Amino acid sequence: MIRIKLFLITVIFFLMVPLLYAEGEEGIDYPYTDTIIRLPLADLPYNAEDGYTFPSMNQSLMITKGAMQASHSIVWDLTDSRGGFVQWLSLIVWDYFFFQLPGGTAWVHEEWHRAVMGQYGISSRNDVYSFDLGAEAIYVSHVKDSELAWLKENSNPDMVRLMAAGNEAEVQLARALRRESFFTGRPIYLEIPALWMSLANASYYVIFCSTKGADSDTDHYNEIDVDNVEARDFTGLDFTAWIYDLNRPDELYSDRGVHPSGTGIDRYVRYSDLTDSEKKYLRMTGYLTFLNFISPQLFGFERFTGRDPFTGDVMRWNIMVLHNLTSFGNDVSLNFLMREGELNLELALHSYFNKEHYSPGIEAGIHRYPFAVAGWRIYGNTGMIFFLQPRDHEFHTGEREAGAWFSAGLDVPIIEGKLELYVEGDVKSDGWVAGNVYLDEQAQGRAGVSYLY
Numbered sequence: 001m002i003r004i005k006l007f008l009i010t011v012i013f014f015l016m017v018p019l020l021y022a023e024g025e026e027g028i029d030y031p032y033t034d035t036i037i038r039l040p041l042a043d044l045p046y047n048a049e050d051g052y053t054f055p056s057m058n059q060s061l062m063i064t065k066g067a068m069q070a071s072h073s074i075v076w077d078l079t080d081s082r083g084g085f086v087q088w089l090s091l092i093v094w095d096y097f098f099f100q101l102p103g104g105t106a107w108v109h110e111e112w113h114r115a116v117m118g119q120y121g122i123s124s125r126n127d128v129y130s131f132d133l134g135a136e137a138i139y140v141s142h143v144k145d146s147e148l149a150w151l152k153e154n155s156n157p158d159m160v161r162l163m164a165a166g167n168e169a170e171v172q173l174a175r176a177l178r179r180e181s182f183f184t185g186r187p188i189y190l191e192i193p194a195l196w197m198s199l200a201n202a203s204y205y206v207i208f209c210s211t212k213g214a215d216s217d218t219d220h221y222n223e224i225d226v227d228n229v230e231a232r233d234f235t236g237l238d239f240t241a242w243i244y245d246l247n248r249p250d251e252l253y254s255d256r257g258v259h260p261s262g263t264g265i266d267r268y269v270r271y272s273d274l275t276d277s278e279k280k281y282l283r284m285t286g287y288l289t290f291l292n293f294i295s296p297q298l299f300g301f302e303r304f305t306g307r308d309p310f311t312g313d314v315m316r317w318n319i320m321v322l323h324n325l326t327s328f329g330n331d332v333s334l335n336f337l338m339r340e341g342e343l344n345l346e347l348a349l350h351s352y353f354n355k356e357h358y359s360p361g362i363e364a365g366i367h368r369y370p371f372a373v374a375g376w377r378i379y380g381n382t383g384m385i386f387f388l389q390p391r392d393h394e395f396h397t398g399e400r401e402a403g404a405w406f407s408a409g410l411d412v413p414i415i416e417g418k419l420e421l422y423v424e425g426d427v428k429s430d431g432w433v434a435g436n437v438y439l440d441e442q443a444q445g446r447a448g449v450s451y452l453y
Helices: 006-023 058-077 084-098 106-116 145-154 155-183 192-209 215-226 238-247 276-293
Strands: 035-045 304-307 314-325 332-339 343-353 358-375 378-389 400-415 419-428 440-453
Touching: 035 058, 058 084, 058 106, 058 155, 084 192, 106 145, 106 192, 145 155, 155 192, 155 238, 155 314, 155 332, 155 358, 155 419, 192 238, 192 276, 238 276, 276 314, 276 332, 332 358, 343 378, 358 400, 378 419, 400 440
Parallel strands: none
Antiparallel strands: 035 440, 304 314, 314 332, 332 343, 343 358, 358 378, 378 400, 400 419, 419 440
């Protein structure tokens, strides 16, 4: 379920932003090169699960990112003759509606929930396709109680991850938009309203779940659902369920009791069902979501200029802080973006937390580094993470397990500057990695076509 109630506040805030930027573009360095829209055609083994399963986490993320970038460019260009204020207002209005449409933020939020279940062949429906614009909540429906009970019994870490995956999608979408803007030179102002709407809504949702008001909403949803199990959301409010399952790895799903209607299991965890310790941890997690707003790009500062301390060459840089809910607790990372010549580098320091223990991680990635093969110019992408995380994704343990993730890919031009073929793959050990649906050891391969403009 995604809960949507913060748009009005966000829209009012952005009515003031054009005043700040009405004369701000001149003199700002926006070395525009390309907007890259990826059309993800294959993601294995996920697409091969249970016959054919689509979309994966990566595919839905690329679809939403591309749809946002293309529509933002179109809206901005169509209103170019109207002036900056109208252009900003048009972006805000568009993003308000697109948030709730297929391909928008609510859609990718629900698709990441669905992807966690999809890896196990659990079918579901994204109710964004009901086109109920203005709804205060959107469900993932058509999920069987028996399948949720199976997932809880066989992989509680995936059950926990299932509840947090929608929030993870919104954070990773914001990361992808900012990272690509920095590395390719796409103007960040095109994405600012969407970034704020996504991150503000994601933060508000976690915070709301840590208040007594959450029970009123849960009771309301139960009254709406009555005895129609098929129409129910898979979990109700995401984060009361997240903290509940995080603390009860061995509890049977059926122990939640019978739904108030008398039909099916009582899926929706109430705030009053939580212990004082669980309420405190959930409240703390809500505060941590504010870290996602530590990002100069959210305020229009695309990049800063400095000198490489090792080479003395001119470099561009920026930072962003990311917070994600995980299968064992929380992850906070400080991400450093650097562009020097043709080198696009991202470095990150991760801090993984469960109930009372901290574990470190380090990440590095190179994006679209050009090189020639037989006179053919192609682009390489690599990434790696080394980490310590709580053993078996346990919330209370102080024991840690080492793990790693590696990725590599190529962007091969078909029509230079217009069309590319991309192929990429990654391997990982057991552990949680943002945007990777698998919590155990896994190798993946992806391919698709990229359109550049």
